[in-house]
Amino acid sequence: MKTLLGLAAIIPGVVAALLLQEMLPAVNVLHGARFVFVPMIFCYAALALPFPAMLFAALVTGLLTDLMYLHVVAGRVEIALGCSIVFFVIYGSISNGFRPAFSRGHWWPLIPLSALGTSSFLLMQFLMITLRREELIFDQAVIWRVLAPGLLAALFAPLLHAMIRPFALLIPENPLLAKSY
Amino acid sequence: MKKLNIALLLAVIGLAVYLSVLSPADMQMMQGKFLSFLAPFLRTGSAVQEQLGSMGQGLKTIDELESENRKLNEANRELLTTNNLLREIEGENNRLRLALEYRERSVFRLLPARIISRDASTWWNTVKINRGFEDGVETDQPVLTDVGLIGKVTTVTKNESIVVLITDETCRVAAKVEGTREQGILSGKRVQDSGAMGELQLNFLTKNAALEPGQKVYTAGVSNGVFPSGILIGTVKEFRTRPLDGQALVEPAVDISQTEDVFVVVGAK
Numbered sequence: 001m002k003t004l005l006g007l008a009a010i011i012p013g014v015v016a017a018l019l020l021q022e023m024l025p026a027v028n029v030l031h032g033a034r035f036v037f038v039p040m041i042f043c044y045a046a047l048a049l050p051f052p053a054m055l056f057a058a059l060v061t062g063l064l065t066d067l068m069y070l071h072v073v074a075g076r077v078e079i080a081l082g083c084s085i086v087f088f089v090i091y092g093s094i095s096n097g098f099r100p101a102f103s104r105g106h107w108w109p110l111i112p113l114s115a116l117g118t119s120s121f122l123l124m125q126f127l128m129i130t131l132r133r134e135e136l137i138f139d140q141a142v143i144w145r146v147l148a149p150g151l152l153a154a155l156f157a158p159l160l161h162a163m164i165r166p167f168a169l170l171i172p173e174n175p176l177l178a179k180s181y
Numbered sequence: 182m183k184k185l186n187i188a189l190l191l192a193v194i195g196l197a198v199y200l201s202v203l204s205p206a207d208m209q210m211m212q213g214k215f216l217s218f219l220a221p222f223l224r225t226g227s228a229v230q231e232q233l234g235s236m237g238q239g240l241k242t243i244d245e246l247e248s249e250n251r252k253l254n255e256a257n258r259e260l261l262t263t264n265n266l267l268r269e270i271e272g273e274n275n276r277l278r279l280a281l282e283y284r285e286r287s288v289f290r291l292l293p294a295r296i297i298s299r300d301a302s303t304w305w306n307t308v309k310i311n312r313g314f315e316d317g318v319e320t321d322q323p324v325l326t327d328v329g330l331i332g333k334v335t336t337v338t339k340n341e342s343i344v345v346l347i348t349d350e351t352c353r354v355a356a357k358v359e360g361t362r363e364q365g366i367l368s369g370k371r372v373q374d375s376g377a378m379g380e381l382q383l384n385f386l387t388k389n390a391a392l393e394p395g396q397k398v399y400t401a402g403v404s405n406g407v408f409p410s411g412i413l414i415g416t417v418k419e420f421r422t423r424p425l426d427g428q429a430l431v432e433p434a435v436d437i438s439q440t441e442d443v444f445v446v447v448g449a450k
Contacts, residue, residue, distance in 0.1 A: 082200035
């Protein structure tokens, strides 16, 4: 029951995160870095769901993200569909390793994992673009745009947990109802 | 790890690989369907942003006047844009008709559009507009304002399109510099420090071009190219020589962050 509800929530969750990202402006004081919420949402799912369900979440998250940001110019695709799925499978597998601790009420791994996942995701995108355009450019703005969204995700992760927890507590035998609360 | 988990893992990776080898057209078709699904939300978000933005102004003006003013502004911009294009084309025709027997250039048909979402990703400079193939928009059509060039259409869905901006590294434009015979390839930078209103690079100029700041840069309009000739792109900010060529840094004419209404060049009149 709880897994099914979690799976059902992942699609609207990711779509909402994508829309929010779309509507929020870039942060000019952080060299144009943007809010990136999708890896954080996925991280929460990977911490809360069992491995097979996490794989489904990775599939959905990766596909929707690639569809949103597919960039085709003159018939050339910069980052092909499916690349983000592979990323989220790897990232989800790492995050899923912290599931036992998460189910015992230790939600803090969400913070570093969200930061790590968000920055890694942006770095992966940048490296793939670099590979495709065959020219390495690495300056201060790139570092800001990779690291700052990760830091922002780390700041927002406790807020996400605080928002989801009351709903999770309503569902019977939810891992978030564990004893350490 | 359980056998089921391994099987599921392989299935997901297999699906990812399958998706990655789809043709760009198939990927764009899937993206189009997804964006069509998101379009109502994006439009609502855009409307909310607009409402919030004009809240202060709304206290001073009457709704009808605001609406009428917007319509007049749109019409005025369309006329200005058409006028600019006509003037450019007329000027070029006058210069070249006698010497090269150029045929008269056609006048462009402009489709007004509104930006519904802008600059939403970290690495690409794009905007989404509220016109799609139902309105006659096609891939590679130029997008401009009364001030100058903005970019070109890359992906078209039923009622929306994605426009890659000239500030993006992947949008390349053949450009010429006012008052000279210098031509080059203009593109954006991979990472623009100030978002969409960034700097452009005009490459492959001659080393002794000696361009001055303030000189205007226009589209060159190469044969079979995407962009018609004579559309203002920006002004030269700086010129520097490199080992093999000259490079000019160009400031875009259009500040996309302040732009709401654009025009798609959908064909000739």
